[in-house]
Amino acid sequence: MSRPKWMFFVRELDAYPTGRKRIFLLFVVILANFVANYESQMAPVLSLILKDIGISNPEYGLIVSLSVVAAAFGALLGGPLSDRYGRTLILVPGLLLTVLCVFGMIFVNSFGSLLFMRVVLNFIEGGFIGATAGLVRDFSPRMGRALSFGFWSYGTSGSNFFAALVAGYTLPYFGTWQSQFYIAGFLSLIVAIFVMFTIHDLSPRLREKVILNSATAEEVNKPNAQPEFERKATKTTSQAISGKVVDATGSHAMTPMQTLRLAMKQKHIWALAIGCTFFLMLYLTLASYGPLILVQAFGYTPARAAFVSQFFWLFSLVTLIVSGYISDKLQLRKVISLIGVLGMIAVMSIWILTMHNPVSETTMILLISLMGGCLGFAYSPWMALYSENLEDLHGGIQASGWAVWSFVLRIYAIISAIPLNLIAVRYGWDMWLWITLIGAIIYIPLLCLGKGPWFKRPLSGRIPTAVDS
Numbered sequence: 001m002s003r004p005k006w007m008f009f010v011r012e013l014d015a016y017p018t019g020r021k022r023i024f025l026l027f028v029v030i031l032a033n034f035v036a037n038y039e040s041q042m043a044p045v046l047s048l049i050l051k052d053i054g055i056s057n058p059e060y061g062l063i064v065s066l067s068v069v070a071a072a073f074g075a076l077l078g079g080p081l082s083d084r085y086g087r088t089l090i091l092v093p094g095l096l097l098t099v100l101c102v103f104g105m106i107f108v109n110s111f112g113s114l115l116f117m118r119v120v121l122n123f124i125e126g127g128f129i130g131a132t133a134g135l136v137r138d139f140s141p142r143m144g145r146a147l148s149f150g151f152w153s154y155g156t157s158g159s160n161f162f163a164a165l166v167a168g169y170t171l172p173y174f175g176t177w178q179s180q181f182y183i184a185g186f187l188s189l190i191v192a193i194f195v196m197f198t199i200h201d202l203s204p205r206l207r208e209k210v211i212l213n214s215a216t217a218e219e220v221n222k223p224n225a226q227p228e229f230e231r232k233a234t235k236t237t238s239q240a241i242s243g244k245v246v247d248a249t250g251s252h253a254m255t256p257m258q259t260l261r262l263a264m265k266q267k268h269i270w271a272l273a274i275g276c277t278f279f280l281m282l283y284l285t286l287a288s289y290g291p292l293i294l295v296q297a298f299g300y301t302p303a304r305a306a307f308v309s310q311f312f313w314l315f316s317l318v319t320l321i322v323s324g325y326i327s328d329k330l331q332l333r334k335v336i337s338l339i340g341v342l343g344m345i346a347v348m349s350i351w352i353l354t355m356h357n358p359v360s361e362t363t364m365i366l367l368i369s370l371m372g373g374c375l376g377f378a379y380s381p382w383m384a385l386y387s388e389n390l391e392d393l394h395g396g397i398q399a400s401g402w403a404v405w406s407f408v409l410r411i412y413a414i415i416s417a418i419p420l421n422l423i424a425v426r427y428g429w430d431m432w433l434w435i436t437l438i439g440a441i442i443y444i445p446l447l448c449l450g451k452g453p454w455f456k457r458p459l460s461g462r463i464p465t466a467v468d469s
Helices: 019-039 043-053 057-085 087-107 111-138 142-152 154-174 178-198 214-220 228-234 256-264 267-279 281-298 302-330 334-353 361-393 398-427 429-448
Strands: 239-241 244-246
Touching: 019 087, 019 111, 019 142, 019 154, 019 178, 043 111, 043 154, 057 087, 057 111, 057 256, 057 398, 087 111, 087 178, 111 142, 111 361, 111 398, 142 154, 142 302, 142 361, 154 178, 154 302, 256 267, 256 361, 256 398, 267 281, 267 361, 267 398, 267 429, 281 302, 281 361, 281 398, 281 429, 302 334, 302 361, 334 361, 334 429, 361 398, 398 429
Parallel strands: none
Antiparallel strands: 239 244
C-alpha cells in the first residue's frame, strides 16, 4: 500500500541491518533520545524564568505536576501506536513538534502560557519515548542489548550536563533566559532534520523477530526463514487477547489497545517496572535536590555542592557502559543488576550515617561517586532484562511495554513530591534518604520475579556485543 508523500520519512527495512549500518541506526536513535531530553531542560535558567514571569515555587510545582501527568498519559498513547503503525511515524513528527514547543518557550510571559507550553511539550515527548526504546531494541540483538540501552539512558543524564554546559558558556554572553531556548531550538531542529532523513524502521515482520546475534540476523534475512530460537519460542508464547489466542507473530494486526493490554496484563512486567521505580528513588531525589541536600545536610556552599554532586552523574555514565558490556558478555542480567543495587545500598547506608557530621570533601566525592557508579552498574542490565521479558512475551509490543514503565515512573514522581518535601522539612533529609534506601531493598524481590537466568549463561561460545560489527 502506497503512503502519502508527506510520510517520506517512514522507511521500512525488509532485511535486518548488520555491521556499520546497524551501529549507525542505533546512533541516530540515541541522538534523537538525547535531544528529546535536552529540549525539556529548564534547570539552568529556571530561577531567571520564575523571577521574570513572577511565578512562585508552589505555582511552578503545579506546572511540574501537570506536565508529568501529561507525559505519563502521552506514553500510554504513543507506545501502542508505535507498535501498531511503526516507530518512525511517531518519532519524527514528535521531534518536529517539540522543536516548535521549544521555540514557543521564548514567548512565555505568564503562568498560563508556561503551563500550556510545558504540558504540550511533555505530552509529545512522553508519546515518543516508547518509540525510541523500541528502536533501540529493534537495532540491538540480545547479545548487545544492555550496552545499547546504557547509551540510550544517556539521554537523561547527558542532557542535564549538556544544558548546564551550554548555559554556563552562553548565558553570561547573551544575558537572557530566552537565549537558551533559541540555542536549544536551533540545535534540536538540526538534529530533528538529520533524524528525519536518516532514521529507518524495521518492517512489521522483522519487528516480531527475536534476534540473538549476527548469525541470527543472517538467518532471518534468508527468504522465508525463521530462526530456530524463534521457532522454539513461538510454541510457548501464545497469549490470550480479548478471548482470542494470538501467537508470537502478527502483532502488527493487533489494535493499539490490544498491544497495551497484552503488556499490562503480565504480573512480571509490572513487577519489573515498579521495582525499577523503587530502585530509582535515589536517582530521582538527587536529580532534583542533590546540591540542595549537600547544602542543607552537610553545610556546603552552593558552588561546592554543584561541583561535588556532578561526580554522581559522571560515574553513573561510566558504569552504565561497563555493566552493559559485562552483562552482554555473560548474558546474565539479574545477577549483575543485583550486584549493583547491593553496592548502592551499602554505600548509601554509610553516606546517610555521615550526615550532620564533619566529612572531608574527598570522602564526600568518593561516596557520591560510588553511589552513582553502583546505580549505573545496576541499571543497564535491568533495561536489557525488561526488554527481553517483553520480547519473550511477544515480539511486537516493545514500545507498549516501555510506555508502561514510563507511566509508572512518572506517576511515582507525582505521588512522591508532597511527602518528600514534608519529610525533608520536618524530619531532615536523612529520613527521606532512608526511605529511598528501603525502596532499593524492595527492588530486589521484584527483580527476582523477572524471567531470566541468574548464573547459567544461556549460550556458550564467543558472544558479540553492540560494538562488534
